[in-house]
Amino acid sequence: ETGVTQSPTHLIKTRGQQVTLRCSSQSGHNTVSWYQQALGQGPQFIFQYYREEENGRGNFPPRFSGLQFPNYSSELNVNALELDDSALYLCASSPSGINEQFFGPGTRLTVL
Amino acid sequence: AQSVSQHNHHVILSEAASLELGCNYSYGGTVNLFWYVQYPGQHLQLLLKYFSGDPLVKGIKGFEAEFIKSKFSFNLRKPSVQWSDTAEYFCAVSNTGGFKTIFGAGTRLFVKA
Numbered sequence: 001e002t003g004v005t006q007s008p009t010h011l012i013k014t015r016g017q018q019v020t021l022r023c024s025s026q027s028g029h030n031t032v033s034w035y036q037q038a039l040g041q042g043p044q045f046i047f048q049y050y051r052e053e054e055n056g057r058g059n060f061p062p063r064f065s066g067l068q069f070p071n072y073s074s075e076l077n078v079n080a081l082e083l084d085d086s087a088l089y090l091c092a093s094s095p096s097g098i099n100e101q102f103f104g105p106g107t108r109l110t111v112l
Numbered sequence: 113a114q115s116v117s118q119h120n121h122h123v124i125l126s127e128a129a130s131l132e133l134g135c136n137y138s139y140g141g142t143v144n145l146f147w148y149v150q151y152p153g154q155h156l157q158l159l160l161k162y163f164s165g166d167p168l169v170k171g172i173k174g175f176e177a178e179f180i181k182s183k184f185s186f187n188l189r190k191p192s193v194q195w196s197d198t199a200e201y202f203c204a205v206s207n208t209g210g211f212k213t214i215f216g217a218g219t220r221l222f223v224k225a
Contacts, residue, residue: 042116045212048212
């Protein structure tokens, strides 16, 4: 059974650019959540997707957006990057109706 | 406001010492509670969880946690730590619908061999 995978591992962007991060959920999982983890902090909930629909959102501006595809993989898009967007972005998947998340290794985004 | 507070940011223990990491939460309604661990160079993984029933839950690697509803607490314990327990530990809470999970800031544990 393949776990949650994320790509790329590391990414460097400049302020104002746009970025897309990708996540493949664990087999059989139809729910995907995205988190931002700044240095020295715990993960902060960005949003969750369930069966291709946004199922809930944390306190992040609209320039953070997402997609979930029919195979339950997901993308996180961030527009107009700011320096404070530098963080580890985590994807977590879970099976339907089960409140237990399985995390990927994360994508380290650096905004210069 | 929903929040999770972890009392200790850094803990240093010698092997065989007992461990207790504090966690308090502020979250309306019925909650699900979790402890996650992140070992050096690895990704977050679930240590244990509480959904309902016995408030004393046991997880992997000899860890346990106790849910005390009246104190809004979910403290993590281990009777005797090992060097391999060196990691960062996160307490987390979600509603029973499960769509939004709030994490604490984490506690970095270093166990001296």
